[in-house]
Amino acid sequence: MKLYIEDLTFKYRWDDTYIFDSFNHVFEGPWLHIILGPNGVGKTTLLKLVAGVLNPLRGSISLEGGLLGRGDVSYVPQDNELLPWLSVYANVELPLRIAGVNGNERRLRVLEALKSMEVLGYANRYPKHLSGGERKRVALARALASNSKIVLLDEPTANLDPGSRELLWSYLKSLARSRLILVVTHNVGEALLEGGLIHILTGRPARVVEVFEGGEEAWSRLRRVMGYYKIS
Amino acid sequence: MEQVKEGYGILQDLLVVTATLILLFALWHVAATTFEKPYLPTPAQVVAELHKSFISGVLVENTLITLRRVVTALLLALTLGLLSGLLASRTIIGSRVLRPLILATYPIPHVTLIPILIWILGVEWSKIAVISIITYYPIAISTMEWATRTPREYEDLVKSMGGSKLHLIIYVVIPYIIPGLLTGLRIAVSTAYAVVFIAESFVLTGGLGALIEDSWHRLNYPAVYAYVITLATLGITSYTMIWTFEKAYMKRLT
Known part of the structure; x- marks a missing residue:
């Protein structure tokens, strides 16, 4: 490509x-x-x-x-790369929701992406409880899940x-x-x-x-x- | 550790509040027994009146009437305030037309509309309408102010995902303005209980305001105190509930 x-x-x-x-x-x-x-x-x-x-x-x-x-395209800005009012899971899920991916597939793709970026354990946390590196990895998981x-x-x-x-x-x-x-x-x-x-x-x-x-x-x-x- | 400290904090708060209340009642009792004026009944007389009113069902019935009016009015104000606040801050026409209109009509003493509203809407809905109109402003204005300063980065994020204007509103604007909206609602609620008294004492069709007005004319001093205390308790409880929710929401974010 x-x-x-x-x-x-x-x-x-x-x-x-x-x-x-x-x-x-x-x-x-x-x-x-x-x-x-x-x-x-x-x-x-x-x-x-x-x-x-x-x-x-x-x-x-x-x-x-x-x-x-x-x-x-998946964009990861320098700061504020995640929405602070959404959990890690919901942040990764957001592009899929916007794209209208159905619930079951959404769930599978989010979990898989979280797993491969090794942030699955943080799924229910909010961004403020993550370190800078963890936040970047969650943002990468979001890119991964969205298949961009x-x-x-x-x-x-x-x-x-x-x-x-x-x-x-x-x-x-x-x-x-x-x-x-x-x-x-x-x-x-x-x-x-x-x-x-x-x-x-x-x-x-x-x-x-x-x-x-x-x-x-x-x-x-x-x-x-x-x-x-x-x-x- | 944090949990333990917090539990201790709430207990301490409760203790302070209870101690203050006891002190207040004690002072009141002393004042009432010293001056022996009819317009200053003792706390015991007021509590007895409350008890009597509770047993007869008058207290519960009228508290529910007042609550129903306040809650209906607030729901209306919240819906309209949120919608028009968003329109006034997020659309060009809204910011040109709606925003100046909201700001210009804000200083009008809206309570004075009650007699006119009675003609237009009838006795019951005029009461709800006047509370709605007055509580609409703090909600609409705080929505408007907060929705114009949503962080650019968060909007960019949703835009880069191909999000529409509606997605922006749902995922960025609304979550961002919630603290402001709750502050507005908190102000609105305390005003609502003041306005409901004026509205209910204008034409007496039930509610705590009507009871206060009615007892006042009958020179039933303890009853006036009893219903004022009930109305005050409703106000304080609602205010505290919103404040607690507000604090919990902020704690999650920052």
Whole structure:
């Protein structure tokens, strides 16, 4: 599956510069894609545009030719990734309810997703009783249960301790075997280390200046990557 | 640990309330026996009156009449307040037309509408209507204010799942405004018992307000006290019930 971003043009109403101006890019999946770039470059905006939360002024975002439909995308914002008034179970169930999946199937899919993210024991808890890492895993369970082809995560490891970080990355990588995952981060070291396909986003309007495989050998690019942070 | 502490807290609260009540009654008794005025009967006389009224069935019958009026009025106010509050904050037409209308008509002394309402709605429904009108405002206004500040992130989440406007209302707006709605309802309830007295004492067709008015004209002093205490107890009980629910809801979220 391929996620095509074509001629994407967007600016915020209060801003006089364009964040994206005829932006074109392709993400191929199933795979783990990491979008790396300095603050304010438009990483979160890109995720929100793909998630359908923001509407582009011009251009299209399509999945293998067809426009993105309801349930194709699962979005995990940086904070407040779960609704605080719903239990863990109800949070994971929400996209299925919205999509009108029937009760029996809903139950099966929610339980299975909770089990595979190892948060089944928290099903009846409320988000405030979970740690940051647990909340992210519940959000991943929600993505899993909804069968969405694309999962978008905004700074998923921002407030996590090293142990939870490592665990989350391992879940993300296993999820990336069947889905297209876009992770946005400004943590250069973590992105390079964890691998996946790294896209460097920089400038205004934003453009992708480099795409390369992460992993051990990517460290040699560190100096160059840091250079992009100074430009913008 | 928390559980134990909490249980202790409730027990302590109860103890304080009981002690205060005993002290109050004692002071009242002393004052009543010292001044010996007809308009200040002793607590014992009032309790005897309450007992008599209870045995004869007058107390229960009229308490139920008052309760039925208050509850009907509050349910009406809650439904209309919630609906119009949501419309006024979540739709363009609502925020242009309904919102200014609600805010502009809020300071009117609505109790003065009773005589007119009697012409239009008849004796029974005019009482319910005036309580509804007055309690509508705190509910509608708190709904309106809270529904305009729902966190963007939660709305984005539901939108990204392909949720419709109705989904947004059900899964984000309503759960988010519940604390505000309960605060509004709490204010509304305490006002409702004040208004029901005025409404019931205007044309006497049963209810605690009518009993107070009637006993007052007959110079039955202990009875006036007895029914005022009953009405006050209803008010305090309703207020506390909503407050407890409010606290429980907030505790789960934050």
